[in-house]
Amino acid sequence: MIISIAWKNIWRNKLRSFVVLFAIAIGLVAGILSVAVMNGALRDRIKIAIKTEIGSIQLHRADYLNNAEPDKTIDNAGEIIKKIEENQDVIAVSGRLKLEAMINGGHGPRGAMVLGVNPDSEKRVSDLYRYIPDSLGGWFNSDLRNPIIISSRLADKLKVGLNNKVQLDFVNKQGEAIAAIFRVCGIFQTNNSIYDEMNVFVENSILQKMLGFDENEFHQIVLLTKEDADLDSISTVLKRKYSAFSINTNTLQNLGNLKVDSSIVDYFSANQDLVSLNYGQMLELLKKTPMVLSLQTQKDILRAFESGITVMTWEDAAPEMALTSYWMDWLLYIFVGIILLALGFGIVNTMLMVVLERVKEFGMLMAIGMNRRRVYLMVVLETVFLSLAGGVTGIVISSILISWLSKSGINLVSLAEGFNSMGYSTLIYPYIGLEDYIKIVIMVILTGVVSALYPAWKAIRLNPADAVRSE
Amino acid sequence: MSKVIEINKLNKIYTETAVPVHAVNDLSLSFEQGEFAAIVGPSGCGKTTLLNLIGGLDKPTDGKIWIDGTDITTFSIGQLTDLRLWNIGFVFQAYNLIPVLTARENVEFIMELQHKSKAERRARAEELLVAVGLADRMDVRPSRMSGGQQQRVAVARALASKPKFILADEPTANLDSSSTETLLNIMEELNGKEGTTFIFSTHDSRVMKKARRIITLEDGKVLTDNII
Numbered sequence A: 001m002i003i004s005i006a007w008k009n010i011w012r013n014k015l016r017s018f019v020v021l022f023a024i025a026i027g028l029v030a031g032i033l034s035v036a037v038m039n040g041a042l043r044d045r046i047k048i049a050i051k052t053e054i055g056s057i058q059l060h061r062a063d064y065l066n067n068a069e070p071d072k073t074i075d076n077a078g079e080i081i082k083k084i085e086e087n088q089d090v091i092a093v094s095g096r097l098k099l100e101a102m103i104n105g106g107h108g109p110r111g112a113m114v115l116g117v118n119p120d121s122e123k124r125v126s127d128l129y130r131y132i133p134d135s136l137g138g139w140f141n142s143d144l145r146n147p148i149i150i151s152s153r154l155a156d157k158l159k160v161g162l163n164n165k166v167q168l169d170f171v172n173k174q175g176e177a178i179a180a181i182f183r184v185c186g187i188f189q190t191n192n193s194i195y196d197e198m199n200v201f202v203e204n205s206i207l208q209k210m211l212g213f214d215e216n217e218f219h220q221i222v223l224l225t226k227e228d229a230d231l232d233s234i235s236t237v238l239k240r241k242y243s244a245f246s247i248n249t250n251t252l253q254n255l256g257n258l259k260v261d262s263s264i265v266d267y268f269s270a271n272q273d274l275v276s277l278n279y280g281q282m283l284e285l286l287k288k289t290p291m292v293l294s295l296q297t298q299k300d301i302l303r304a305f306e307s308g309i310t311v312m313t314w315e316d317a318a319p320e321m322a323l324t325s326y327w328m329d330w331l332l333y334i335f336v337g338i339i340l341l342a343l344g345f346g347i348v349n350t351m352l353m354v355v356l357e358r359v360k361e362f363g364m365l366m367a368i369g370m371n372r373r374r375v376y377l378m379v380v381l382e383t384v385f386l387s388l389a390g391g392v393t394g395i396v397i398s399s400i401l402i403s404w405l406s407k408s409g410i411n412l413v414s415l416a417e418g419f420n421s422m423g424y425s426t427l428i429y430p431y432i433g434l435e436d437y438i439k440i441v442i443m444v445i446l447t448g449v450v451s452a453l454y455p456a457w458k459a460i461r462l463n464p465a466d467a468v469r470s471e
Numbered sequence B: 001m002s003k004v005i006e007i008n009k010l011n012k013i014y015t016e017t018a019v020p021v022h023a024v025n026d027l028s029l030s031f032e033q034g035e036f037a038a039i040v041g042p043s044g045c046g047k048t049t050l051l052n053l054i055g056g057l058d059k060p061t062d063g064k065i066w067i068d069g070t071d072i073t074t075f076s077i078g079q080l081t082d083l084r085l086w087n088i089g090f091v092f093q094a095y096n097l098i099p100v101l102t103a104r105e106n107v108e109f110i111m112e113l114q115h116k117s118k119a120e121r122r123a124r125a126e127e128l129l130v131a132v133g134l135a136d137r138m139d140v141r142p143s144r145m146s147g148g149q150q151q152r153v154a155v156a157r158a159l160a161s162k163p164k165f166i167l168a169d170e171p172t173a174n175l176d177s178s179s180t181e182t183l184l185n186i187m188e189e190l191n192g193k194e195g196t197t198f199i200f201s202t203h204d205s206r207v208m209k210k211a212r213r214i215i216t217l218e219d220g221k222v223l224t225d226n227i228i
């Protein structure tokens, strides 16, 4: 009955309650919308980054990430690609050669990352081809010799245009310096200027011949999964199969001449979590292993590890983006928290007024035998209900606004300059998840409880004799 | 008959005022089961103060009060609250009821505090509301009842918890004469039927006439104590 009394009490002074209710609602709408806009921008950024730059999951030879040398290619890459393609959740897989190079258009060299791609399979994992305007060539569809695709930003820096020559200086598989002339067949521009200035694309088959790689030799395998796929479980499966660790245990067992004690193999096999270790972590582990290993054994094991594969989801590959996404959760707490804090003072004030107005009633309730705990609970419930009524109103309004805005998008043209350089799109589709709403509801309830503490304390401090007597 | 309330050398001095007020002065008194007693006297003689002390709403400066043989002057706030819930019914001059609840809910509320079952609460609330003549007003909120009707609900509520006695501080002060008459008749009838002790303060001579015992206070002391 206390619950129903508390609820009904809110509506005794309708005007006052509605004022508080709308204050909370408006505050929350402002907070939720701000967070949703930032959230939307970030999600968009991540989606685009996955589709053009990173892919969902990347595979490299374990030691390539420590030191990107040309000879550190993935063993059996062709077979691995075929296997991965069988996965229902994988949309496409593509192998890339990935080499550091100097690029020069005749006005001084710049560093660049040369991505050797198969134009067909690359088109399926990456949207990059969509970022080449019709007027600026296309995705390897000209019959130029040694075609190369660079970004418009890089083209400006190099002072080259479509069909112009650029020279690439890189190192072949054997470690010898090679120079070659390419012709610009396409110029792309994404929203991420840093990415644009760094990366250039050439055809795989040409690089293979030029630098002595085999047909199925790649530095990187990129795969794109369906949007709702569970990346963690896919990457775990891949790690189990191909990670440095699993290849290593097999290798250890198979290498008869490698006099490795079976207890070492057991030690590594026993712990399934080891499959997710990358090369660097594996090195650390080896240093700490309880078994005494000879220097030679350590080297042998490491060599086995090196030929294994590191599996990275986009979160591993672009940790700064994953971190931003993580901070987004905190942003919600901070934004909505500050708004609720401010509103909380208003709620405290309102509830103090309520208690003051009802001194006689509280006196009567205590006189007839309502104990302090119940009186306290009643004031707290009343405050929580009032806050929740405002909170729910705010959430309903926000979700209607967001669902409407997420269809049309919000255009931030005036802010576009700064946004663009960080790879953010200028059209933003606000987004907020169901779990965020749940968090907000919990925060609103907490605000109610905290705001009630002082007014409720005031109520139970009343002396029933004085309270009943008061006018 | 057994003593429900026994008061010995009770003192209450209000010290928060500029000049300390000796509102109850060395007062000794006792009440027996089933009494229907009026406390009368001029304004400021200490009627409300005495009732508040008996009801455990306030603590005496000095002296003892036994309720059913238990000294309540040493009780903690929590114990006093329980004492009031289980042993004492209250009827005040006004603001007796919870405004957002109907008559029935107001009467049931106190039994809910006592954790009585839903069925028992229903039955007793209806029985009492019929007894105070409000059978047709059970589901009406206090704001839509007359002052007399509200006081009758308060009497029903006070009886609902099956208390040892009921304290009513000027229950008729805000009522017209016919409502006063009705309320007093109802109180008298319930006193007879349920055997509950009623102690009420009043200024009204017509109310005094209904009492079977009249205690007159003056300056916090008993001036006269007559059983009629």
Ligand SMILES: Nc1ncnc2c1ncn2[C@@H]1O[C@H](COP(=O)(O)OP(=O)(O)OP(=O)(O)O)[C@@H](O)[C@H]1O
Pocket: A466, B014, B015, B016, B017, B021, B022, B023, B041, B042, B043, B044, B045, B046, B047, B048, B049, B050
């Ligand atoms: N909380 C208080 N603080 C100080 N003095 C008080 C307080 N309550 C009552 N008094 C004083 O104590 C005395 C007794 O007051 P009390 O209210 O008990 O009288 P009463 O007989 O009920 O009067 P009335 O007929 O006007 O209701 C009065 O002088 C009053 O001013």
Ligand SMILES: [Mg+2]
Pocket: B047, B048, B049, B169
């Ligand atoms: Mg009085």
